[in-house]
Amino acid sequence: xxxxxxxxxxxxxxxxxxxxxxxxxxxxxxxxxxxxxxxxxxxxxxxxxxxxxxxxxxxxxxxxxxxxxxxxxxxxxxxxxxxxxxxxxxxxxxxxxxxxxxxxxxxxxx
Amino acid sequence: xxxxxxxxxxxxxxxxxxxxxxxxxxxxxxxxxxxxxxxxxxxxxxxxxxxxxxxxxxxxxxxxxxxxxxxxxxxxxxxxxxxxxxxxxxxxxxxxxxxxxxxxxxxxxxxxxxxxx
Numbered sequence: 001x002x003x004x005x006x007x008x009x010x011x012x013x014x015x016x017x018x019x020x021x022x023x024x025x026x027x028x029x030x031x032x033x034x035x036x037x038x039x040x041x042x043x044x045x046x047x048x049x050x051x052x053x054x055x056x057x058x059x060x061x062x063x064x065x066x067x068x069x070x071x072x073x074x075x076x077x078x079x080x081x082x083x084x085x086x087x088x089x090x091x092x093x094x095x096x097x098x099x100x101x102x103x104x105x106x107x108x109x110x
Numbered sequence: 111x112x113x114x115x116x117x118x119x120x121x122x123x124x125x126x127x128x129x130x131x132x133x134x135x136x137x138x139x140x141x142x143x144x145x146x147x148x149x150x151x152x153x154x155x156x157x158x159x160x161x162x163x164x165x166x167x168x169x170x171x172x173x174x175x176x177x178x179x180x181x182x183x184x185x186x187x188x189x190x191x192x193x194x195x196x197x198x199x200x201x202x203x204x205x206x207x208x209x210x211x212x213x214x215x216x217x218x219x220x221x222x223x224x225x226x227x
Binding site: 033035041042043045048050088090093095096097098099100101102103 | 213
């Protein structure tokens with residue numbers, strides 16, 4: 001059964017710093033999503049990664065996918081307070097079943 | 111931007127009561143999902159639905175749960191005889207092609223918070 005792990009679970013960082021969130025998954029998949037969730041809110045789609053080596057960037061966030069390593073990363077560049085949220089990766093299990101990672105709660109300190 | 115609409119936003123019910131959560135997916139989407147999130151925890155897959163039948167379901171989705179698309183637009187999740195541990199946020203999602211993204215995208219509704227007392 002597909003398992004999706006994220007690390008770290010919690011991340012507290014200073015504004016202006018860089019950091020990377022990791023998403024590992026246990027079985028072959030070539031479609032991965034990244035979502036952002038603010039407290040009490042829904043899941044906002046950030047990136048869809050569709051193939052090995054895919055890289056997507058939006059503002060201070062950049063996501064990549066290595067299907068051979070079963071690893072996706074979400075890199076934060078020069079963090080700002082507005083990026084404080086919980087970030088989830090979700091992996092396509094192949095049969096209309098997207099499995100979410102454990103989530104990374106990010107807090108950016110001013 | 112097309113949206114997935116969920117009602118109610120919050121429902122409080124007594125243990126043992128039946129609850130129906132409703133969702134209106136994006137109109138040209140064909141795949142529908144229910145997920146739940148217990149407060150502060152991960153987002154858990156419940157069920158996927160395509161062509162008027164269940165495609166996949168998790169071990170959480172037992173006989174207490176059912177889904178249907180009664181009228182071609184609404185997509186409902188019924189929870190029979192609710193338990194305290196059913197208290198959670200329930201998210202509906204629909205999946206379809208996004209021209210902006212150039213991919214099939216899973217779009218979530220705002221969620222229905224269920225509180226079982």
